[in-house]
Amino acid sequence: MRRIAHTADRRVLTSAAVTVGAITVLAAVGLTIDTSRPAAPDITPLAEYSPEPPPATTPPPPSTDPTASEQAPEPPVDPGAAHIEPATIPDGPLGIPGIALDAYHRATDRLNAERPACEMDWTVLAGIGQVESNQGRGLFDVHGNTIGRILGPRLDGSLPGTAVITDTDGGRFDGDPDFDRAVGPVQFIPSTWATLGRDGNDDGVADPNNIYDGALSAATLLCNQGGSMADPAARTRAILAYNNSLAYVANVNAWAHGYAVNAFPLPSDLPEIHRPEPTVEPPRPPEHCPEGWEGEPTAAPEPAEPGEPAPPVPGCTEITPTPTTPSPTTEVPSTAPTPTESSPAAVPAPAPAPPVIPGLPVIELPCIPPFCVPPRPA
Secondary structure: OOOOOOOHHHHHHHHHHHHHHHHHHHHHOOOOOOOOOOOOOOOOOHHHOOOOOOOOOOOOOOOOOOOHHHHOOOOOOOOOHHHOOHHHOOOOHHHOOHHHHHHHHHHHHHHHHHOHHHOOOHHHHHHHHHHHHOHHHHOEOOOOEEOOEEEOOOOEOOOOOOOEOEOOOOOOOOOOOOEOOOEOOOOEOHHHHHHHOOOOOOOOOOOOOEHHHHHHHHHHHHHOOOOOOOOHHHHHHHHHHHOOOHHHHHHHHHHHHHHHHOOOOOHHHOOOOOOOOOEEEOOOOOOOOOOOEEEOOOOOOOOOOOOOOOOOOOOEEEOOOOOOOOOOOOOOOOOOOOOOOOOOOOOOOOOOOOOOOOOOOOOOOOOOOOOOOOOOOO
16 A cells, blocks of 8 residues: 655645755755855756665575464555556646656655665655656656657757766667757756666666656665655755756755645745756657558657557558458359340340251251241331
């Protein structure tokens, strides 16, 4: 059963503790959050971070106790998103899309089952999703994929505060064969995704453009920093690993608290984050019209509603089948009259003339009915 942030009082106390703890950490290290725009913003985006994968754990040896299987609790079952209709999930606090809310809860449940010491909170993931892409702009298909790729700036060193990262995925996820770009609703770059990308909806593919995969991978990145998300210092350290900006940490914490208490953050709680905004690449039209259609696709089709047929592809016209005509036959129709109720009985056709023998006279006998067909009157 999904654990949904305990009670409202606990959420308020936890979020308040996080805020107070974050201020304590900043005061201890002598740092302040500068809300003015500096000349050269010091931001280390996620693109510059490539943590080590979580250490592999050795499974315990099998028990020799015959009653152990009866006493051991069953592992939590996460059916993934393949067994639900995400489009039917209602929106959550502050209008968060239902499918994104479901993805954050599933990622939280899975991480807490795998690593209980992390004490992952779904509101932290929701805060990251809000700050990174405004919850994917709220546009997802029924499988949790963003409608149109959400891309960060090109990491070619042309923008201050960004790294230079040459292409690592052949443009598979970001569409850029020369340099990497952050991708998806929680903004992973392909080089980091190659290390941390996880399949969150059990479809066999880890895709940063999918909110289920992105949420589980973001939770893994945060938990890899060690400590508990309920500890303000550990939580701040984890979010800084996602984006090395104290203003970014303040924004994520403010939105996480807002989702916990269902109240929008105050503008004073959201200091400006000096970073380029991600761009949205619209869906590309298919290369060919579907079978039974002709033309040249001019745009991507609209997403299909659950249980409804796929909408037509713009620029494609359905081929109207042409009626088939019966092929002409080679059979020669008979010229003999067909007997009817008003006509006399059918007369047998005359026998073929015997062959002419050379040297003998030819005698033509008159036609005597009923042995031959009399000539018709003119």
